[in-house]
Amino acid sequence: MRKTMALDRRSVLAFAAILALPRLAVAQVAPERRRVSFLLSTAYDEPMTVARLAAMKVRLGELGWVDGRVIEYEALSCLNDPVQRKAMAKQIVARTPDLIITGGVLDAQAILNETQTIPLVFSTAADPVSSGFVQSLVRPGGNATGFTTSHPSMGSKWLEILLELAPRVKRVGVIFNPLSAPRNGDYYLDPLREMASSFGVDIIPLPISDPDNISAQIARLGGAPAGGLVVTPDAFTVLNRKAIVSAVAANAVPAVYSYHFFMSEGGLVSYGFKYESAASERSELVEAMVEYIDLILRGAKPAELPVRSPRTYQLIINLKTARSLNLTVPPVLLARADKIIE
Template sequence: MTERPSAAVAVDRRDFIRLAGTTAAGWLALGATPDRIRIVASLTGLPLDDELTRRNFSDNMNSRLGGLIGGLRQRGWVEGVNIRFEIRSTFGGPAKLQAAIQEIIDLKPDVILTGSTVETAAVMATTRTIPIVFATANDPVGNGFVESLAHPGGNVTGFTNSSAEMGGKWLQLVREVVPDLARVGVLFNPVTTPRAGRFFLDSIEQEAAASGVSVVPAPVNAAAEIDAAIGRFSEAPRAAMIALVDSFLVINRQAVVAATAKYRVPMIYPFHYFIDAGGLMSYGPTLEVRSADYVDLILRGTKAGDLPVQSPRKYELLINRTVAGALGLKLPFTLLARADEIRE
């Protein structure tokens, strides 16, 4: 028996209805005659009260859920008429992850959207028949999600958000900010980052070997370990850090940024979320909400495995010049000229 959604989830359901923008009665008056209500389920690794979760519920078409709902509405899918959205948070550890997934499975959804590699793997372990669309994944082939990017096969497809070579690019950028760099710390949680960190570490180490920089992995397994892990790089020899693509770090982005300010350690991040929290710089894919295309096709009968995995079309460099000044860094003009956005 499926339990009723919690109060927090119920509030989010009302937000979904608000985002739909047009009442069911209005669409029925226009002649909409759905054969049945389709269920689109979404999992998020963030708490439902996290700022990023709330932002995703905005009616901005660039927000993940706002873009999905708006995109589906443009294609004729309307909340309360022929579609129903359900969202669950997997935040809170393995037991909460499994409970949230089981609750979603019990709803018998027509498609499930996942927001991280961990969630996608956990859902795939539960179902090989319900279509799954991952919003972000770094190594879908290596993780066994798909047979190939062009021909996924099975019941899964989605969007990648970076390649393994990004590791070397992050090091190149941080060396421009810290030209006398002797060592670089690499922050990640082995449980929640691709291939326990190795997906990016290989290219970081290759770039470091060519530039004479020492690479020091800094794995963390709990939020309480973040401060000490970053504090290690405040002493000589000159150091900077790279934060890997990692849902754990996104959830704990405030603690990460606070520790870099406390110990005056320059760090480059993979997403703008960290810059929004007061980080120094980020380089990563521009957010493009394209999941509505695939969800629409799946709801109309296309198999998820027949839809190719799509890669980012553009990357962006963001720099916070005020944070750089607080860290005593002099940003080269050549770097600032390449930035897509400079914040003060």
């Protein structure tokens, strides 16, 4: 009888040990860490890049994607160099991350040249359909989805604002990067030309892909008849905004910009997608990006996530720059401004 009881105790202890083993094993195995890679044209230390990436990490952390525990990030910057961009795209794809985020159009194109399977979210693309990134805005259909930064009608809106500020302008140059501009620049040029004809204004295309050509091209707009400038959205124009604003000032050319980034350099006026809010992590772009990152990491397919467009736009006017150009800002335009720089 005692022998039987002893065996029973050993059996119970063994059974308890067996039950404990899987639990111990599970406790020792860390959850699978997801990897998200960024391919950017802007510099690592670019203030807007630093703020946006930090804000995304904060918001994703609030959703359970804690950096260093269940998710890790890799960010590569090609500084708009085509050779570096191609090499970095290959490098990122070779590491097979769970998701890739790109900055400009050329960044997205470089990744899509390397993979048709790894999920991709592009943060800026004026016309992703004509660029070949998606089949349609509603149902992208491939491994990519993301966000548009503007609409072709923005071209006429920029011209309208420019002529309100500088009604004597008769020639308007339009800067765009021919290597990345949608429809070879016509995406914005067509509506600009249509509106310009009704105002008796000539549109002058200024295709620029080499920073060394910026000053000479803008100098064409100086003198008579009075010239103005529209700077379209592109990673190239953002990266070279200091050179563009400097050349504009040197030639006393009134210019309207598509991004607020130019205003900190002394730009006259900007009208475009409102990237930032009082708290970066609550800005429209960050909220939208975080939503798609979270959905895709939880199993959603980019093919089924529609390309999203901006809901909020922002008009910023620099009165100091206006005074330097001897321009009087109409009260009606001041009343529409979301922000005025004194």
